[in-house]
Amino acid sequence: MTSEPSGRVELLQGTLDLIVLQSLATMGPQHAYGLAARLDQLADHPFPLNQGTLYVALVRLEQKGWIKGAWQRTETNRDAKFYAITAAGRCALERQTERWRRLAGFVEKLLVEGPS
Amino acid sequence: MIAGLRRFVLRLANFIRPAPADRQLEREVASHLVLMEEDLQRRGMTPEEAAVAARRTLRVHEVRERHRDARSFVWLEDARRDLRYAVRTLSATPGFTLLAVLTLALGIGSVTVIYSVIHDVLLDPLPYPDSGRFVNVRVRDTASGGGRAVLPAAEFLDFQQQSDVFEDVIGTRGDSLLLKTPDRVEILRAVHVTPNFFEVMGLPPLLGRAIGPADAAHDAPLVAVLRHRAWVSYFGADPGVVGRAYRFGEELRTVVGVMPPRFTWHAADVWIPRPVDLAAPDAVTFPRNFQARLKPGATIEQAEAQLNVIAARRARSHPDEYPETFRIEVVNVIEDVVGDFRGVLYTALAAVGLLLLIACCNVANMLLARATAREREMTIRAALGAGRGRIVRQLIVEGLLLALAGAAAGALLAHVGVDLLVRFLPEGPLPGEVAFGLGGPALVVSLVVAVSSAVLFGIAPALYAARRDLVQGLRGEGRGVAGGRGRLRNALVVTEVALSLVLLLGAGLLMRTFVSLVRVETGVDADRILVVFVVFPPGEYEEPAARRQFFDRALERISALPLVEAASATQGIPVFGGFRTELGLAGDPPSRERMSVVQWCTEDYFRTVGLTTVAGVHLPRIGPDEAPRTTVVNQTFASTYFGGAAGALGQSIELLLPVGTSSERKEVRFEIVGVVRDVRNQGIREGPAPHVYLPDGMTVGAGRTILVRAAGDPRMLAEPTRRVLAEIDSNVAIRPPDTFQEALDRYIFAQPRFSLLVLAVFAITGTVLVAIGVFSVMAYTVSRQTREIAVRIALGASRRQAMGVVLGLAIRLLAVGIAAGWLASLATTRLIEAQLWNTSRHDPLTAVAAIGIVAAVALVACYLPARRAMGVDPVVALRHE
Numbered sequence: 001m002t003s004e005p006s007g008r009v010e011l012l013q014g015t016l017d018l019i020v021l022q023s024l025a026t027m028g029p030q031h032a033y034g035l036a037a038r039l040d041q042l043a044d045h046p047f048p049l050n051q052g053t054l055y056v057a058l059v060r061l062e063q064k065g066w067i068k069g070a071w072q073r074t075e076t077n078r079d080a081k082f083y084a085i086t087a088a089g090r091c092a093l094e095r096q097t098e099r100w101r102r103l104a105g106f107v108e109k110l111l112v113e114g115p116s
Numbered sequence: 117m118i119a120g121l122r123r124f125v126l127r128l129a130n131f132i133r134p135a136p137a138d139r140q141l142e143r144e145v146a147s148h149l150v151l152m153e154e155d156l157q158r159r160g161m162t163p164e165e166a167a168v169a170a171r172r173t174l175r176v177h178e179v180r181e182r183h184r185d186a187r188s189f190v191w192l193e194d195a196r197r198d199l200r201y202a203v204r205t206l207s208a209t210p211g212f213t214l215l216a217v218l219t220l221a222l223g224i225g226s227v228t229v230i231y232s233v234i235h236d237v238l239l240d241p242l243p244y245p246d247s248g249r250f251v252n253v254r255v256r257d258t259a260s261g262g263g264r265a266v267l268p269a270a271e272f273l274d275f276q277q278q279s280d281v282f283e284d285v286i287g288t289r290g291d292s293l294l295l296k297t298p299d300r301v302e303i304l305r306a307v308h309v310t311p312n313f314f315e316v317m318g319l320p321p322l323l324g325r326a327i328g329p330a331d332a333a334h335d336a337p338l339v340a341v342l343r344h345r346a347w348v349s350y351f352g353a354d355p356g357v358v359g360r361a362y363r364f365g366e367e368l369r370t371v372v373g374v375m376p377p378r379f380t381w382h383a384a385d386v387w388i389p390r391p392v393d394l395a396a397p398d399a400v401t402f403p404r405n406f407q408a409r410l411k412p413g414a415t416i417e418q419a420e421a422q423l424n425v426i427a428a429r430r431a432r433s434h435p436d437e438y439p440e441t442f443r444i445e446v447v448n449v450i451e452d453v454v455g456d457f458r459g460v461l462y463t464a465l466a467a468v469g470l471l472l473l474i475a476c477c478n479v480a481n482m483l484l485a486r487a488t489a490r491e492r493e494m495t496i497r498a499a500l501g502a503g504r505g506r507i508v509r510q511l512i513v514e515g516l517l518l519a520l521a522g523a524a525a526g527a528l529l530a531h532v533g534v535d536l537l538v539r540f541l542p543e544g545p546l547p548g549e550v551a552f553g554l555g556g557p558a559l560v561v562s563l564v565v566a567v568s569s570a571v572l573f574g575i576a577p578a579l580y581a582a583r584r585d586l587v588q589g590l591r592g593e594g595r596g597v598a599g600g601r602g603r604l605r606n607a608l609v610v611t612e613v614a615l616s617l618v619l620l621l622g623a624g625l626l627m628r629t630f631v632s633l634v635r636v637e638t639g640v641d642a643d644r645i646l647v648v649f650v651v652f653p654p655g656e657y658e659e660p661a662a663r664r665q666f667f668d669r670a671l672e673r674i675s676a677l678p679l680v681e682a683a684s685a686t687q688g689i690p691v692f693g694g695f696r697t698e699l700g701l702a703g704d705p706p707s708r709e710r711m712s713v714v715q716w717c718t719e720d721y722f723r724t725v726g727l728t729t730v731a732g733v734h735l736p737r738i739g740p741d742e743a744p745r746t747t748v749v750n751q752t753f754a755s756t757y758f759g760g761a762a763g764a765l766g767q768s769i770e771l772l773l774p775v776g777t778s779s780e781r782k783e784v785r786f787e788i789v790g791v792v793r794d795v796r797n798q799g800i801r802e803g804p805a806p807h808v809y810l811p812d813g814m815t816v817g818a819g820r821t822i823l824v825r826a827a828g829d830p831r832m833l834a835e836p837t838r839r840v841l842a843e844i845d846s847n848v849a850i851r852p853p854d855t856f857q858e859a860l861d862r863y864i865f866a867q868p869r870f871s872l873l874v875l876a877v878f879a880i881t882g883t884v885l886v887a888i889g890v891f892s893v894m895a896y897t898v899s900r901q902t903r904e905i906a907v908r909i910a911l912g913a914s915r916r917q918a919m920g921v922v923l924g925l926a927i928r929l930l931a932v933g934i935a936a937g938w939l940a941s942l943a944t945t946r947l948i949e950a951q952l953w954n955t956s957r958h959d960p961l962t963a964v965a966a967i968g969i970v971a972a973v974a975l976v977a978c979y980l981p982a983r984r985a986m987g988v989d990p991v992v993a994l995r996h997e
Contacts, residue, residue, distance in 0.1 A: 031147070031148070031151065032144065032148050033147075033148045033151040033152050033155075034151070037155065051148075051173060051174045051179070052174070052175060052178045052179040052182050052183075055141075055144075055179050055182065055183045055186075056182050056183065056185070056186040059183055059186045059187045060123070060186055063122065063123040063126040063127065063187065064119035064122060064123050065118075065119055065122050071143075076154060078147065078150055078151060078154070079143070080144075080147045080151060081140075081144045088119070092119070
């Protein structure tokens with residue numbers, strides 16, 4: 001269980017939620033593989049995401065009512081579950097973004113000051 | 117907040133119905149793989165490469181696991197899986213499961229029953245608020261051990277006014293009075309109470325109102341409050357009685373209230389208010405009894421100290437009221453009321469505790485044997501990666517499941533058991549307030565027992581199994597009987613045998629006691645006699661001549677009834693005589709050194725109870741104006757004072773007897789004209805004391821007993837007798853007639869029978885449990901020895917020799933168990949010594965019988981599996997491994 005391949009990190013729970021919500025908000029409805037691929041693309045180097053973790057975030061967000069999944073057809077006419085952000089999800093995204101910015105700013109400040 | 121709640125509900129829904137979410141996920145994962153493969157092929161991989169790569173990226177197994185964790189409650193899911201697994205394992209071995217549940221049910225059920233009874237009788241028998249602080253007060257003569265519980269008004273007031281440990285003080289006096297209803301006369305027990313009585317007792321009435329201080333005022337109307345039972349049986353439970361007036365004794369009183377069923381203080385039928393009045397002519401006899409409620413925090417010792425100071429002061433001014441040396445005793449009421457019964461119930465609790473121990477040993481043993489048999493399974497599970505905690509938890513769940521099933525079955529058993537037990541409870545030693553039921557506390561006890569036994573049984577084998585060395589466990593099951601677990605199992609068998617022997621010995625001793633009690637020759641033909649207790653209305657029949665006339669007419673007409681062989685009137689009936697008085701012999705005046713039982717009876721008494729004359733003649737018939745001058749004595753009297761029946765005839769004796777209805781006594785001289793056979797006259801357990809029968813002389817007391825000897829079943833005479841008496845005077849009341857045997861059963865045999873019943877049930881249950889336990893352990897041991905037996909037989913041992921090897925161990929265990937049990941019983945039989953009669957607690961017959969039963973049961977339990985093992989073909993047994 002603890003033998004994660006090196007380079008792959010477990011993301012903080014809130015972080016992954018934020019990433020998923022933000023991606024869905026900008027890209028529109030997406031399926032799990034699409035999300036994973038998109039995140040891989042976005043990252044400068046291969047994104048260290050364990051795709052299993054993605055499912056944990058998806059089920060959590062769906063249960064909270066922030067995203068909603070529905071079965072649809074892809075462009076290649078494949079069956080896939082597309083997730084879309086809901087109104088409640090957008091509110092949550094705003095709050096989470098705000099929180100993230102504050103936290104990131106704080107951490108950034110710490111890092112800039114560096115060890116004295 | 118809302119999001120969190122929403123998530124919680126959905127997780128719960130997914131836990132309850134996991135299938136839809138599972139299907140969704142499978143579909144989603146499949147689609148995920150397809151999409152990824154498609155993508156990878158687009159980037160130039162072959163379909164095969166793409167499939168492998170996709171599966172490497174998305175580790176499906178892990179996705180499933182983590183998805184389940186996130187969408188549901190993982191610990192609940194685990195618990196459910198454990199439970200399902202446990203149910204499957206337990207139902208795979210129905211024999212084991214049934215025996216284990218049955219064993220636990222017997223143990224838990226009997227503990228619950230006895231605890232229910234102990235709780236309702238000993239711990240919380242009275243329904244009154246703060247009843248634990250009620251105390252009785254007695255004057256104890258420290259020289260003789262006797263004393264009085266009767267307090268005259270002046271003493272009562274001194275105690276009440278001069279002490280400060282009591283919150284409230286009540287005084288009572290019991291009396292019987294006649295209630296005249298249109299169709300009959302009933303005898304009621306009336307209790308006069310101080311006006312604060314109901315306020316102090318603190319229970320509201322069922323109907324109407326209770327008596328209050330206002331009812332004690334000089335010009336207040338006369339009132340009464342009814343007990344529930346009296347209301348039901350004498351007034352047909354008619355709510356209209358409240359507000360109506362009835363003739364209670366000599367007075368017309370208005371019924372103002374009816375108390376609830378459990379309000380039965382002093383076994384009254386009716387309560388009547390009465391203030392304490394020093395000027396009243398009977399101030400000496402009211403109140404008679406003194407009860408008080410201690411202030412919160414005040415102790416019995418403080419109360420005793422204060423009352424002793426007050427009483428010592430009183431004794432100086434009223435020396436005639438107190439014995440020479442005395443002390444005041446303050447006794448908790450509950451203690452006073454149920455104290456006698458405590459021994460019986462705690463014996464039962466001890467017995468039931470042993471039973472539960474046996475049951476625990478049994479189940480522990482079965483689980484141990486099973487744990488050994490499951491070594492391979494546990495090892496495989498450990499090898500497959502199950503953590504030690506996981507295996508332990510699994511086994512604990514199994515234990516819990518067994519225990520809960522046992523508790524459920526036990527509760528059912530207890531429900532039936534309480535009903536049964538209550539039916540056999542003796543009435544005498546219990547107060548009327550006691551109400552039985554499987555109360556909350558009893559169920560809690562049962563649950564605690566169940567859960568702790570689960571932990572106990574679950575953990576021991578679980579820890580052992582979890583500590584298993586994988587390699588050794590896989591290589592094969594340990595063979596033979598020796599080894600660590602073998603020793604533990606053997607110790608449990610020894611314990612069980614010992615405990616059951618202790619139980620059986622106890623039950624055996626009580627059985628011997630009971631049998632000797634029942635076999636006691638009372639000297640009376642108990643099953644032929646009807647007992648009719650007569651009460652005269654107040655103010656009538658006060659002259660002895662009037663009573664004599666009534667009894668003469670009654671006996672004449674009863675004797676003429678069909679099937680009546682004889683009838684007589686008497687004061688006091690066997691196995692308690694009349695009263696005791698001082699006796700004077702040949703010039704020596706009556707003294708306390710010589711006492712005799714005195715019983716007045718009419719001339720047909722001896723014929724009625726079946727007493728034969730040893731020497732001389734019967735009692736003479738006394739004319740209406742004649743004073744009795746002759747007497748008949750019993751054999752013990754004759755041999756104690758005159759060296760035998762012949763020496764007693766013609767001798768004269770003097771007795772101190774009451775005169776008229778006053779409490780004054782004077783010496784009266786009698787001549788002995790006959791000697792009769794002995795009858796028990798000091799209760800069933802004591803031998804006969806000197807006894808004097810005096811003819812007639814209806815001088816004392818308002819109550820008399822008529823005994824009727826029947827040619828057949830005396831019960832058939834009850835109604836005709838009642839009719840005859842009603843025809844003579846419809847104002848005379850009688851208690852519902854009893855046969856003599858019924859009276860004996862109720863007052864004498866009920867308690868020993870109850871003790872015996874309880875212990876016998878437990879002893880039998882215990883023996884059954886031991887049989888189950890020994891059988892299951894021996895069956896297991898033998899099954900593991902099958903190979904050894906097969907080898908021995910293959911090598912030429914006879915079946916008898918092989919059997920000897922198997923039984924040898926069993927016999928050794930049995931011998932050790934019996935020795936241990938016998939040693940333990942040397943201590944435990946001391947607990948029931950007080951309940952034994954005419955039976956030594958070292959009674960050899962009982963010991964032999966109990967040991968015989970245990971040994972026989974255990975040997976049969978070993979022999980059956982051993983014989984089965986002998987029957988196995990050696991070739992089959994050897995190939996089986």
